[in-house]
Amino acid sequence: MAEIRVESLRKQFGDFVAVKDSDLTVANGEFFVMLGPSGCGKTTTLRMIAGLELPTSGRILLDGEDVTFKRAAERDIAFVFQLFALYSHMNVRKNIAFPLVCQGMPRADIKARVEETARLLRIDHILDRSISGLAGGDRQRVALGRAIVRRPKVFLMDEPLGTLDTEFRDLMVRELRELHNRIGATTVYVTHDQLEAMAMADKIAVMNRGVVEQFATPQEIYDRPVSMFVAEFIGSPPMNFLPVHSSLAKGAKTLRVNGAMIDVPEVREELAETELALGVRPEHIRLDDSSALRGSVFGAEYLGTTQIVTITTEHGPLKARVPAAVRVADGDTVGLTFRGDRLSLFEKASGRAIDTARRLGGAHG
Amino acid sequence: MADVALKSVTKRFGETVAVDAMDLTVADGEFVVLLGPTGAGKTTTLRLVAGLERPDSGSVSIAGRDVTRVEPAARDVTFVFQQYSLYPHLSVRENLAFPLRSPARRLPAAEIKERVDKVSEILGIASKLDNRATRLSGGEMQRVAIGRALVRRPAVYLMDEPLSSLDAKLRADLRLELKHIQHNLGATILYVTHDQIEAMTMASRIGILNEGRLIQIGTPREIYESPRSLYVAARLGQPSINVFPAGLLPDGGVPAGTRTIGARTEHFRIAKSLNGKAQAKVDWIEHLGDQSHLHLSVGEHKLVTLADPHTELKSGDAVTVELVSPLCFDAAGERIGGGHA
Numbered sequence: 001m002a003e004i005r006v007e008s009l010r011k012q013f014g015d016f017v018a019v020k021d022s023d024l025t026v027a028n029g030e031f032f033v034m035l036g037p038s039g040c041g042k043t044t045t046l047r048m049i050a051g052l053e054l055p056t057s058g059r060i061l062l063d064g065e066d067v068t069f070k071r072a073a074e075r076d077i078a079f080v081f082q083l084f085a086l087y088s089h090m091n092v093r094k095n096i097a098f099p100l101v102c103q104g105m106p107r108a109d110i111k112a113r114v115e116e117t118a119r120l121l122r123i124d125h126i127l128d129r130s131i132s133g134l135a136g137g138d139r140q141r142v143a144l145g146r147a148i149v150r151r152p153k154v155f156l157m158d159e160p161l162g163t164l165d166t167e168f169r170d171l172m173v174r175e176l177r178e179l180h181n182r183i184g185a186t187t188v189y190v191t192h193d194q195l196e197a198m199a200m201a202d203k204i205a206v207m208n209r210g211v212v213e214q215f216a217t218p219q220e221i222y223d224r225p226v227s228m229f230v231a232e233f234i235g236s237p238p239m240n241f242l243p244v245h246s247s248l249a250k251g252a253k254t255l256r257v258n259g260a261m262i263d264v265p266e267v268r269e270e271l272a273e274t275e276l277a278l279g280v281r282p283e284h285i286r287l288d289d290s291s292a293l294r295g296s297v298f299g300a301e302y303l304g305t306t307q308i309v310t311i312t313t314e315h316g317p318l319k320a321r322v323p324a325a326v327r328v329a330d331g332d333t334v335g336l337t338f339r340g341d342r343l344s345l346f347e348k349a350s351g352r353a354i355d356t357a358r359r360l361g362g363a364h365g
Numbered sequence: 366m367a368d369v370a371l372k373s374v375t376k377r378f379g380e381t382v383a384v385d386a387m388d389l390t391v392a393d394g395e396f397v398v399l400l401g402p403t404g405a406g407k408t409t410t411l412r413l414v415a416g417l418e419r420p421d422s423g424s425v426s427i428a429g430r431d432v433t434r435v436e437p438a439a440r441d442v443t444f445v446f447q448q449y450s451l452y453p454h455l456s457v458r459e460n461l462a463f464p465l466r467s468p469a470r471r472l473p474a475a476e477i478k479e480r481v482d483k484v485s486e487i488l489g490i491a492s493k494l495d496n497r498a499t500r501l502s503g504g505e506m507q508r509v510a511i512g513r514a515l516v517r518r519p520a521v522y523l524m525d526e527p528l529s530s531l532d533a534k535l536r537a538d539l540r541l542e543l544k545h546i547q548h549n550l551g552a553t554i555l556y557v558t559h560d561q562i563e564a565m566t567m568a569s570r571i572g573i574l575n576e577g578r579l580i581q582i583g584t585p586r587e588i589y590e591s592p593r594s595l596y597v598a599a600r601l602g603q604p605s606i607n608v609f610p611a612g613l614l615p616d617g618g619v620p621a622g623t624r625t626i627g628a629r630t631e632h633f634r635i636a637k638s639l640n641g642k643a644q645a646k647v648d649w650i651e652h653l654g655d656q657s658h659l660h661l662s663v664g665e666h667k668l669v670t671l672a673d674p675h676t677e678l679k680s681g682d683a684v685t686v687e688l689v690s691p692l693c694f695d696a697a698g699e700r701i702g703g704g705h706a
Contacts, residue, residue, distance in 0.1 A: 195653065198652065198653045218654065235654050238534070283674060299541050305671055308566075330548075
């Protein structure tokens with residue numbers, strides 16, 4: 001069990017700043033995900049926490065103890081790379097026991113620990129089977145078992161599900177999170193996949209170009225993104241942006257978008273006339289023939305319970321998530337309305353989120 | 366006409382029957398997606414159509430012509446693989462033009478240029494035409510590989526998980542594009558994937574494979590709403606269909622012989638318990654961003670449904686759960702009573 005604190009952490013490779021003065025606190029027992037595109041600095045940050053990379057400046061504290069310059073082996077952590085690497089010539093028990101055998105743990109202790117781990121993963125009935133005969137899901141559980149059997153203070157995982165089939169990935173995402181609920185070990189997990197992050201994390205740090213853009217719970221990040229980068233990175237399909245040229249007055253509750261008046265959350269700052277982006281999540285768009293805002297259907301992607309409809313408008317393409325029962329055909333002209341209380345506003349040049357009742361509502365209770 | 370027909374095609378590798386008496390027809394201009402887990406026989410089916418494998422029995426015909434014994438090059442098909450294979454020493458333009466320069470085709474230079482320009486436009490790689498192929502990102506390379514198939518305009522396109530190496534955003538963009546390209550060209554595509562989203566969003570019809578056999582084929586809506594068996598039902602839908610013994614929940618009457626119930630979000634009526642009577646407890650609500658999953662416990666059984674985006678439910682709440690026309694399956698996992706479709 002451990003708390004991880006990262007203070008003004010910085011890493012330069014020559015002229016390139018991989019991580020810019022990051023501050024993060026991962027609470028004891030938390031499942032923490034660092035999310036961002038490749039090159040954003042997430043893996044470098046993870047490697048510094050692991051002790052595989054030394055920071056240029058800043059500190060790393062593990063349970064209050066400064067470990068910044070301690071070697072990886074002296075930090076009580078387990079680094080999980082790809083989950084599926086197993087020794088195919090050994091049986092399940094030997095695979096799970098392997099890290100303990102390497103540590104030189106007494107046999108009886110190993111036996112007890114392996115069996116306890118197997119029970120936790122619900123694979124105790126296959127301990128004496130050979131790896132080659134196992135179904136995919138069980139293989140993943142064995143691999144996980146090998147990672148957790150050491151019981152380190154902290155798990156560090158770098159895209160452990162990256163190469164799995166989507167079907168397996170969904171299953172493993174669920175199992176990883178359930179396992180975490182059971183053992184509660186502090187976990188730092190790196191991924192570029194926002195669905196994995198949203199599904200597993202207690203807290204997410206969205207990183208971009210070496211900087212932590214937002215550090216919050218998944219729901220907070222989804223509902224109240226601080227920037228266009230975050231807004232677009234999270235969500236599938238991502239947030240739609242409608243370009244709007246306008247000024248903003250404190251207290252305004254509507255916005256003029258090419259002649260149509262659109263309800264927005266109450267604006268809480270003054271802004272001179274500039275380029276704005278109105279951010280609309282796909283599920284906050286409704287098809288409504290009475291609306292003045294119109295577009296034509298480019299395509300509909302059936303997903304069973306819902307469908308994603310892509311609509312071409314004079315503001316660019318928009319993606320809407322609507323019930324699958326709504327029948328639309330390519331080329332149909334449709335009207336669009338938005339859920340006004342759920343919209344986001346951004347200053348286009350900086351990408352910064354503009355203060356509105358919606359954005360401030362969450363941060364201040 | 367460029368339809369594809371497999372007639373009771375069987376292919377064995379040693380003891381393993383990879384494809385088992387498969388009957389499959391892809392109509393001209395149709396986009397058929399074969400869906401199934403690893404080892405279901407999807408890729409082997411594709412390779413049989415391409416001529417990269419010879420069937421042990423049965424026949425393959427393309428556009429009405431029996432091609433079972435015809436060499437791959439003479440079948441007028443293109444194959445897009447999961448792993449892109451580009452000529453590293455050539456530019457993007459030269460890579461795209463390569464299939465058109467084959468001596469068998471001899472297209473005029475102007476036509477080659479036109480086709481290459483058009484395809485690169487569609488795939489969003491027009492600005493990279495003069496780059497060396499090796500200077501591209503993985504996503505761009507795969508688009509070039511798809512582009513190389515598109516420029517040729519063959520009778521049939523065969524695609525083996527062409528999007529699986531791309532990142533999620535690009536995959537979403539290309540799904541829609543590919544569907545449009547297919548529609549606009551009237552192309553016949555046989556496409557293999559294990560990704561249900563790709564199958565549902567692109568296919569005219571989805572073929573569900575299991576252990577070398579075609580279990581069911583139909584439109585995405587048919588497969589989703591009227592699966593023939595539990596196996597098929599489990600292939601589509603996120604969250605996955607809930608499967609539990611009949612009698613666990615009030616169901617308003619199910620056909621005789623029903624052993625197992627399959628229920629998706631739309632088959633549940635869930636409400637907060639007001640009078641102390643409850644079937645289930647809310648374990649947690651999982652916020653996935655775009656959607657939320659509602660996790661329920663009914664005794665030992667766990668259920669997962671899509672939560673209403675504005676749900677008031679929270680962890681620990683007792684809820685009543687009723688089934689509305691769920692899917693019913695017999696002891697063998699076969700569907701009973703199409704009336705519930």
